[in-house]
Amino acid sequence: MTFFFPFSLQKFRAHRTRRHKSQDFVISLHFFNRLISEEFIRLALSLMIRLNGATAAGTFLLTMVYLWLGGRVTIALAIIVSYAILHKEYNVSNEQGQEKTPAKTEKKEKKHTCCGGKGGANCCSSKAGGAGGSGHACRCSSKNKAQEKKEEAKEEKKGLEAGSFPVAVDFTQAFKPQKKKSTKQPKVFSKPMPTKKKTASRDDDFKKSAMTVSNGTLLNSQIYVFYCTLQGTAERYANRVMAQLCTMRDLKQRPTLINLDEVTDLDDYFVSVPSENSLYILVLPSYDTDCPLDFFLQTLEENFNDFRIDKYPLRKLVGYSILGIGDTETWPEKFCYQAKKTDHWIARLGGRRIFPIGEVCVKTGGEPKVNEWIDLFCETMKDDEPILYEYDESVEDDGTENDEMVDLEDMGNAEGNNSTVIKQMVAKDSPTYKTLTKQGYSVVGSHSGVKICRWTKSDLRGRGSCYKHSLFNIVSSRCMELTPSLACSSKCVFCWRHGSNPVSKNWRWEVDEPDYILENALKSHYSKIKQMRGVPGVVAERFAKAFQVRHCALSLVGEPIMYPYINRFIGLLHEKGISSFLVCNAQHPEALANLCRVTQLYVSIDASTKGELKKIDRPLYKDFWERMLQCLDILNTTQSHQRTVFRLTLVKGFNMGEVMSYADLVQRGKPCFIEVKGATFAGSSDGNGNPLTMQNIPFYEEIKTFVKKFAAELQRRGLGYDVSAEHAHSNCVLIASTKFKMNDEWYTHIDFDKFFDLLASGQDFTPLDYVAKTPEWALFGNGGFAPGDTRFYRKGKKKIPETEKLSSTYSAAFVNSTQQEPVRGETAASFEIA
Numbered sequence: 125m126t127f128f129f130p131f132s133l134q135k136f137r138a139h140r141t142r143r144h145k146s147q148d149f150v151i152s153l154h155f156f157n158r159l160i161s162e163e164f165i166r167l168a169l170s171l172m173i174r175l176n177g178a179t180a181a182g183t184f185l186l187t188m189v190y191l192w193l194g195g196r197v198t199i200a201l202a203i204i205v206s207y208a209i210l211h212k213e214y215n216v217s218n219e220q221g222q223e224k225t226p227a228k229t230e231k232k233e234k235k236h237t238c239c240g241g242k243g244g245a246n247c248c249s250s251k252a253g254g255a256g257g258s259g260h261a262c263r264c265s266s267k268n269k270a271q272e273k274k275e276e277a278k279e280e281k282k283g284l285e286a287g288s289f290p291v292a293v294d295f296t297q298a299f300k301p302q303k304k305k306s307t308k309q310p311k312v313f314s315k316p317m318p319t320k321k322k323t324a325s326r327d328d329d330f331k332k333s334a335m336t337v338s339n340g341t342l343l344n345s346q347i348y349v350f351y352c353t354l355q356g357t358a359e360r361y362a363n364r365v366m367a368q369l370c371t372m373r374d375l376k377q378r379p380t381l382i383n384l385d386e387v388t389d390l391d392d393y394f395v396s397v398p399s400e401n402s403l404y405i406l407v408l409p410s411y412d413t414d415c416p417l418d419f420f421l422q423t424l425e426e427n428f429n430d431f432r433i434d435k436y437p438l439r440k441l442v443g444y445s446i447l448g449i450g451d452t453e454t455w456p457e458k459f460c461y462q463a464k465k466t467d468h469w470i471a472r473l474g475g476r477r478i479f480p481i482g483e484v485c486v487k488t489g490g491e492p493k494v495n496e497w498i499d500l501f502c503e504t505m506k507d508d509e510p511i512l513y514e515y516d517e518s519v520e521d522d523g524t525e526n527d528e529m530v531d532l533e534d535m536g537n538a539e540g541n542n543s544t545v546i547k548q549m550v551a552k553d554s555p556t557y558k559t560l561t562k563q564g565y566s567v568v569g570s571h572s573g574v575k576i577c578r579w580t581k582s583d584l585r586g587r588g589s590c591y592k593h594s595l596f597n598i599v600s601s602r603c604m605e606l607t608p609s610l611a612c613s614s615k616c617v618f619c620w621r622h623g624s625n626p627v628s629k630n631w632r633w634e635v636d637e638p639d640y641i642l643e644n645a646l647k648s649h650y651s652k653i654k655q656m657r658g659v660p661g662v663v664a665e666r667f668a669k670a671f672q673v674r675h676c677a678l679s680l681v682g683e684p685i686m687y688p689y690i691n692r693f694i695g696l697l698h699e700k701g702i703s704s705f706l707v708c709n710a711q712h713p714e715a716l717a718n719l720c721r722v723t724q725l726y727v728s729i730d731a732s733t734k735g736e737l738k739k740i741d742r743p744l745y746k747d748f749w750e751r752m753l754q755c756l757d758i759l760n761t762t763q764s765h766q767r768t769v770f771r772l773t774l775v776k777g778f779n780m781g782e783v784m785s786y787a788d789l790v791q792r793g794k795p796c797f798i799e800v801k802g803a804t805f806a807g808s809s810d811g812n813g814n815p816l817t818m819q820n821i822p823f824y825e826e827i828k829t830f831v832k833k834f835a836a837e838l839q840r841r842g843l844g845y846d847v848s849a850e851h852a853h854s855n856c857v858l859i860a861s862t863k864f865k866m867n868d869e870w871y872t873h874i875d876f877d878k879f880f881d882l883l884a885s886g887q888d889f890t891p892l893d894y895v896a897k898t899p900e901w902a903l904f905g906n907g908g909f910a911p912g913d914t915r916f917y918r919k920g921k922k923k924i925p926e927t928e929k930l931s932s933t934y935s936a937a938f939v940n941s942t943q944q945e946p947v948r949g950e951t952a953a954s955f956e957i958a
């Protein structure tokens with residue numbers, strides 16, 4: 125208004141000046157100009173608003189016309205003021221005469237409930253309502269008048285503020301078009317938000333907010349370059365990323381290179397993050413067969429679905445990016461599919477993709493493409509244009525009830541490619557197959573392995589048997605070492621598999637029939653035995669008997685109890701007169717509880733405390749400790765009819781500290797035997813995820829000291845155990861339940877014929893029913909070397925004098941079985957003991 129009037133007045137003045145040249149009019153116009161100032165207009169308008177009616181507007185307009193025609197300002201003002209007074213009086217009389225609104229009715233009713241100075245239930249002055257009495261001074265009237273006026277004034281003010289008089293029910297909004305609930309997403313989202321949300325509890329605010337990452341943040345970040353490799357390409361490219369990053373002067377922190385296979389606990393990086401300023405780059409190949417990436421992806425997916433874990437743990441990262449490498453020619457449908465899957469899961473876990481995923485074909489793109497990606501990535505780091513992070517909801521909801529991501533393999537199937545088949549654990553064309561066969565394993569079917577044991581060869585040549593010969597009466601030359609599951613649910617630091625076998629919590633592969641496995645395992649075993657016929661020193665009689673396997677050590681690598689038909693397989697062994705020595709890792713209580721009768725049942729107890737167990741076994745299960753305790757309870761209850769053994773593999777610096785807590789576990793599981801063995805040195809730690817060095821391999825003297833302390837603690841608790849037998853050469857000592865000590869003589873050996881007789885009888889029997897006397901040479905203190913075998917010293921190796929025994933080192937480890945000196949460890953290639 126203040127803008128409009130001056131403008132109109134200028135026009136008006138010009139116009140009027142042209143039409144009326146008389147002096148009088150100029151004077152009156154001058155007056156008019158002065159008086160019709162902003163102040164006058166404001167006053168007139170406020171009066172008009174107060175009066176609020178057509179009459180008021182009409183009066184105002186007429187007054188203005190009057191002024192425009194040269195009327196006197198004082199008269200104009202007088203008209204407006206008198207109209208206002210008249211109008212107000214009319215309104216007051218109208219209100220008194222009529223009850224126009226419910227608000228006013230209420231006020232009237234209140235007046236009626238006044239006690240009138242008598243007090244009573246509705247008395248205005250009674251606090252407790254009705255506590256009035258004599259002398260009560262009713263304040264109704266005074267209140268009513270003064271306060272009502274105030275209230276009226278308030279309401280009136282409200283009405284004026286709203287541009288209308290107060291009404292009981294406000295219908296003014298009723299006919300306004302209703303605002304739709306916006307389903308539109310902020311512009312930063314590339315796709316509309318799904319309407320159906322399965323995960324209502326998720327932090328929507330987080331998802332919906334656009335975030336930017338500045339180059340300052342990127343350059344200050346601690347970069348971790350992860351890679352996973354089977355054949356070395358990804359490692360090479362990861363090193364290239366590292367080299368390129370290191371040339372960036374602006375980068376504040378030195379990047380760190382990490383092999384995903386060597387990460388003890390993926391949660392350290394993919395549930396928690398090393399620091400708030402961490403940035404991840406992942407260089408990943410793809411394999412359509414089993415490879416370590418399967419476990420990595422499985423972990424990411426499980427973390428996402430684990431309700432105990434923060435839904436978006438990776439939002440703490442500054443960002444991430446993935447460089448995928450693959451082969452688009454041979455695997456067009458699955459090109460870089462594991463890199464893409466990783467990208468999917470990291471995004472779902474809250475990671476911000478700060479640079480597009482690279483998909484490089486090693487055949488068609490190769491190194492130039494990789495370099496290009498790396499260069500662009502580094503440029504992005506430096507660019508001070510902030511990176512806008514857009515959350516892609518397509519990763520959030522795939523529209524299915526099941527929270528599972530649609531497997532890319534299934535997508536392949538939808539397009540007509542028959543690639544939905546369950547994978548083979550170790551397919552013939554897989555790198556795992558190559559690695560295992562290179563290490564001397566025969567892969568049977570797609571998930572079983574057999575390998576002729578070093579002790580089998582040694583015994584064939586009359587050079588000594590393994591420790592199980594001393595402790596339990598196994599004949600090594602007639603023993604087959606086999607596993608029906610090359611996959612395992614732990615990644616023990618002392619395992620000699622060199623990270624080559626698949627890892628998984630549960631069985632998720634094709635299953636071979638037990639008879640097929642046994643038949644082919646025996647074939648493989650016998651063919652390897654046959655190859656021994658030309659080896660010097662092979663004892664003809666032992667060689668002949670070796671073609672009739674009598675024992676099967678179900679261990680080797682992997683977790684045999686994971687095999688779904690393990691009971692049927694054991695049944696077949698027993699049918700053939702082959703005894704069964706099954707070693708399990710105490711991570712599958714259900715399978716353990718359902719296990720059929722075996723000749724001897726081992727449970728690996730690799731540590732006595734939760735923390736140590738996690739460090740040493742690197743179990744895949746989060747509830748690994750509870751699982752182990754459950755397994756011990758099963759040994760003491762459901763499986764108490766079995767001949768049970770705790771196997772302790774001692775690793776210096778990892779699990780040799782705690783005798784008390786080991787005793788607790790024995791108290792819980794009540795095994796028949798406790799086999800304490802020093803860890804075997806499984807070669808260098810380079811690239812196999814095995815962090816052990818020779819310093820972690822205990823001397824035999826250290827093992828003996830530990831065992832004595834342990835047995836003393838068990839006796840102190842009245843548990844009835846004692847040290848019984850040994851095989852010094854294997855760094856192995858046996859603690860046995862004193863139930864196996866009869867007439868002061870140990871009966872730790874097995875009477876295999878008796879075992880099969882009992883089994884055939886169908887009767888219930890106990891471990892004490894098929895025992896045999898422990899021979900003198902095997903008793904603790906006698907070394908455990910069987911008479912009849914010949915001591916053998918490697919060429920150039922002298923027998924170690926007694927005085928030097930305790931200081932024998934790694935070089936002394938690689939000696940033959942005839943040597944009884946205390947040793948520290950064994951090499952991976954030849955000292956695998958089942």
Ligand SMILES: Cc1cc2nc3c(=O)[nH]c(=O)nc-3n(C[C@H](O)[C@H](O)[C@H](O)COP(=O)(O)O)c2cc1C
Nearest residue numbers: 353354355356357358409410411412450451459460
């Ligand atoms: C058995 C096998 C399976 C493979 N499967 C795929 C695949 O499904 N998709 C893909 O893009 N590349 C596949 N590749 C190609 C590898 O991803 C590629 O060779 C990569 O460079 C290997 O990386 P690495 O040397 O670090 O192990 C496969 C290669 C082999 C040997």
Ligand code: SF4
Nearest residue numbers: 577590600603605958
């Ligand atoms: S080390 Fe194992 S596989 Fe080898 S002979 Fe002894 S029990 Fe059998």
